[in-house]
Amino acid sequence: VSSTLQSVGPNATLVEGGLAEMIRDLKARLAGEIAVSGPDLARNLTDLGLIDEYRLYIHPVVLGHGKPFFAGPRPPLRLVASDLIGEEAIRLTYVPA
Template sequence: MGEFQQELLFSSDALLLGRVTYDRFAAAWPGMKDETGFAARMNGMPKYVASHALQAAEWNAESIAGDVATAVARRKQEPGQNLLIYGSGQLVEYLRQHGLIDEYRLMVFPVVLGSGKRLFADAPTNFTLKSSHTTSAGVLVLTYQPANA
């Protein structure tokens, strides 16, 4: 899993987060250190936070309020703007509805919980499997693209 997360983070130019995920990450990551460079990369890269309620953006972050879809579409057109979203389920669903997600990387853990939030809203979504692999811990990593991409 570590190698996968490392590749994911280092192949991205900026993080795009919802406010709740941003609040949790900003509370934990600035004090983290490691020998792989992951924490330095996480702390140093630009972050865009989709939020109407964020009072002050810190941790190398900029708040995106107002028309988030237009702001994200504009950022995606800029050179060097490979955006990575961690968590932020409401933001992912909103961007999916606006056709702004280019790729989904889903990690399926060998655990059955029985209930939880739906990954996608009730609207049908078709995907094309781009790649899959299993980590040494038995986690299945699936990479999908929207079928219309």
């Protein structure tokens, strides 16, 4: 998702119009998961009530600084699963409460 791109390469679609309408259309047409990464897009979709599940991966690596995933008020969430990924990472799965 971009607000500045004029064209995209193969295996991508340039979508014009509102974010909410685009995601609602994708959810209605496609089976399976729609993966989202990046705190800005995730925050917008959270504010629109369009995220069904959050998967947070914890890996003990120091990366420096960056944007917090929940920059504003954190939505009410309920932990539904925790899974060991390999030997060094954990996936926490939350759904909106």
